[in-house]
Amino acid sequence: MAKIIIDEERCKGCELCITACPKHILVMSEQFNKKGYHPAKQIKPEECTGCAFCAMICPDISIEVFK
Amino acid sequence: MKKVFGRPESLTDVPFTYCPGCHHGTAHRLVAEVLDEFGIREKTIGICPVGCSVFAYLFFNCDVICAAHGRAPAIATGIKRSKPDSIVFTYQGDGDLASIGTAEIVHAANRGENITVIFINNAIYGMTGGQMAPTTLVGQVTQTSPYGRDPKTMGYPIKMSEMLSTIKGATYISRVALTKPAYIVKAKKAIKKAFQVQLDGKGFSMVEILSTCPTNWGLSPVEASKWLEENMIPYYPLGEFRTPEEVA
Amino acid sequence: MGEKILMKGNEAIGEAAIRAGCRFYFGYPITPQSEITAYMAKRLLKMKDAAFVQAESEIAAINMVYGAIATGVRAMTSSSGPGISLKQEGISYIACSELPCVIVNIQRGGPGLGSIQPAQGDYFQATKGGGHGDYHLIVFAPSSVQELVDLTMDAFDLADKYRNPAMILGDGLLGQMMEAVEFKERPKVNLPDKSGWTLTGCKGRKHRYIVPFDLDPRVLEKLNKVLDEKYKRIKEKEVRYEAVNIENADLVIVAYGTVARIVKTVINNAKKEGINIGLIRPITLFPFPEKIIAETASKINKFLVVEMSLGQMIEDVKLAVSGKAEVNFYGRTGGVIPSPVEILEEVKKYL
Structure with missing residues (x-):
């Protein structure tokens, strides 16, 4: 069991987390955040292993990981 | 469920002012995590530079002083000499450390000052809008090398880690990158080792972090990471150039 | 009382400096x-x-x-002209x-x-700021080795009192000459506590920072106003001068440091010739x-400024005299x- 929480307001939509996720379950949201970025969004949360690669590569520390 | 990854205590809650994908944030986090893990936040004094990370004082949850461009190692010397029980680190970019501040970094290393230097090498001047840095690659186009860096008139990109590792007073010198999780794990280890050297009173330590500047490189963050791996790492090889074992 | 050495x-x-509690010195030979x-x-x-x-x-030293x-801590650096230029940043x-x-x-x-x-x-560099931006140092101009001692100690106290850099503006003659000096017992002065702003690690308090900039012009203007208020307080409270024989002088010389020493000899020599010179x-x-x-200037109508320069302090003398008297220069x-x-020859030209 693992889950991530993305702080959409801190996210700047750089997409680095999408490239880092080995499960390919991160995408860009179609919504805008307050800064005008498309934040990252997780799809298929049940496939998340909690490897934290997304959190590690996120320059804005927008992702928290729980296991 | 337990939180296994979050914001380190050694960072404030202030959101970073850096551009999307810029590696400064990751570098800040790694330094902060190391301060947390050693439990030294409350005795650390950081020195932030002139450049994009001039605002680092807002982000690091420790005492911070802002240096003039290039002078951080001299300020660090003054702090460490007057307060030897403090942990002192400088955070410097390539224009700062490898151009205007070459004298200060070389001689801080040469005196074996017991400080830790975090050196961000992104091969460009970020805050002033993308001018050529001393570390700009040959042929790289910047505002002040609009036809590409020509070594005939602009010199070759300077390799600070290699250069400083020839200095006897330097105890630990390492170059790392942050483009993928495996590199980030290694970068964290290097930063931890650098602070360990200081905690042990063994002298000067520096970690050079190859970083992206997507905005001034004119690339997306993902493309910038790829560019760094394909162009910077071959010229600036990763690894340790000097270690405490060698010095001992 | 200490003995004279x-x-x-x-x-x-x-x-x-050491007797004033300075234990940290950073310098470069010149x-x-x-x-x-x-x-x-x-x-x-x-x-x-x-x-x-x-x-x-010098840049690293400062x-x-x-x-x-x-x-x-109390710390200091020292240099001479070319090195002081490098320190301005x-x-x-x-x-x-x-x-x-x-x-x-x-x-x-x-x-x-x-x-x-x-x-x-x-003089201009020392008194008008010296580097970029609006600021002032507290500047002392000693005229003897004894004053080098006393004013160096005072400089540390006033620097602490006003949280402002202070400068001892001597010259090669004062630095190189030997004189008898006494390190006097100094009365204890109450200086402001530094613990509210020093960087010592943030144990038990919020992290703090020293940042000599602000990108918000209104905030930076506020800081400039704080500095201005401080300089006004310094102008009100810390002026020091020596006045010699100015009451009924035919002419008053304004000079500082080494030149003022020489002028004291001139005053005595002039007396023998029946000329009455004053000194500020x-x-x-x-x-x-x-x-x-x-x-x-409202009592004496002739001034002579003597400096080892092309005429720098004379500008401040003229501002003070404000047209009320004649101000001449010899340098x-x-x-x-x-x-x-x-x-003395120069003085005679104006009498």
Whole structure:
């Protein structure tokens, strides 16, 4: 069991987390955040292993990981 | 469920002012995590530079002083000499450390000052809008090398880690990158080792972090990471150039 | 009371700094002040909780001072003209950050590499800020080795009192000459507690920072106003001068430092010829003793400013005199010291 929480307001939509996720379950949201970025969004949360690669590569520390 | 990854205590809650994908944030986090893990936040004094990370004082949850461009190692010397029980680190970019501040970094290393230097090498001047840095690659186009860096008139990109590792007073010198999780794990280890050297009173330590500047490189963050791996790492090889074992 | 000992000016500055509690010195050799650096090395390298660093440059030296004083200790650097120019960047940062330190300038002939003989060509640099931006140092102009000692100690106190860099503006003659000095017992002064702003690690409190900038113009203007208020307080409270024979003088000379010493001889020589010369000797150059000069100008209508420069302090004298009296100038430059005879000849031109 693992889950991530993305702080959409801190996210700047750089997409680095999408490239880092080995499960390919991160995408860009179609919504805008307050800064005008498309934040990252997780799809298929049940496939998340909690490897934290997304959190590690996120320059804005927008992702928290729980296991 | 337990939180296994979050914001380190050694960072404030202030959101970073850096551009999307810029590696400064990751570098800040790694330094902060190391301060947390050693439990030294409350005795650390950081020195932030002139450049994009001039605002680092807002982000690091420790005492911070802002240096003039290039002078951080001299300020660090003054702090460490007057307060030897403090942990002192400088955070410097390539224009700062490898151009205007070459004298200060070389001689801080040469005196074996017991400080830790975090050196961000992104091969460009970020805050002033993308001018050529001393570390700009040959042929790289910047505002002040609009036809590409020509070594005939602009010199070759300077390799600070290699250069400083020839200095006897330097105890630990390492170059790392942050483009993928495996590199980030290694970068964290290097930063931890650098602070360990200081905690042990063994002298000067520096970690050079190859970083992206997507905005001034004119690339997306993902493309910038790829560019760094394909162009910077071959010229600036990763690894340790000097270690405490060698010095001992 | 201490006993009188014979000491070279530069070494006396070093000893005074140490007695004032300065344990951190960062410098770079330059003539004619190198004895300060050597003296501090000899003393501080043998002391506990002290540091002496021969820096790689003047720029580095002032920045080492910047780091040390941020932790709350007393620290100083010293140099001569060309080196002081290099320090200006750091001095501006220190002034902006409102940190206390002492900087000694043992002036030599300029401009450029100039000479190594005494001069007073750094007056503008010392009193008008020196580096970029609006700021002032507290500037002392000693005239004897005893004053080098007393004013160096005062400089540390006033720097702490106002959280402002202070400068001792000497010259090669004062630095190199030997005179008897006494290190007097000094009354204890109450100085402000530093613990509210020093960087010592944030144990038990919120993290704090020293940042000499603000990108918001209104905030930066506010800081400039804070500095301005401080300079006004300094002008009100810290002016020092010596007035000699100004009551019924035929002419009043304004001179500081080495030149003022020579003028005292001129006053005696002139008396023998029936000429009555007065002297106003600024001991602080910032704040400048404008009030006494203004008052004197309403009684005496002839002034002569003598400097080892092309005429720098004369601008402040003219501002103080404000057209109420005639202000003449005599100067020697390049390291040439004016003789009593030539100054008296100059005085006679205006009588």
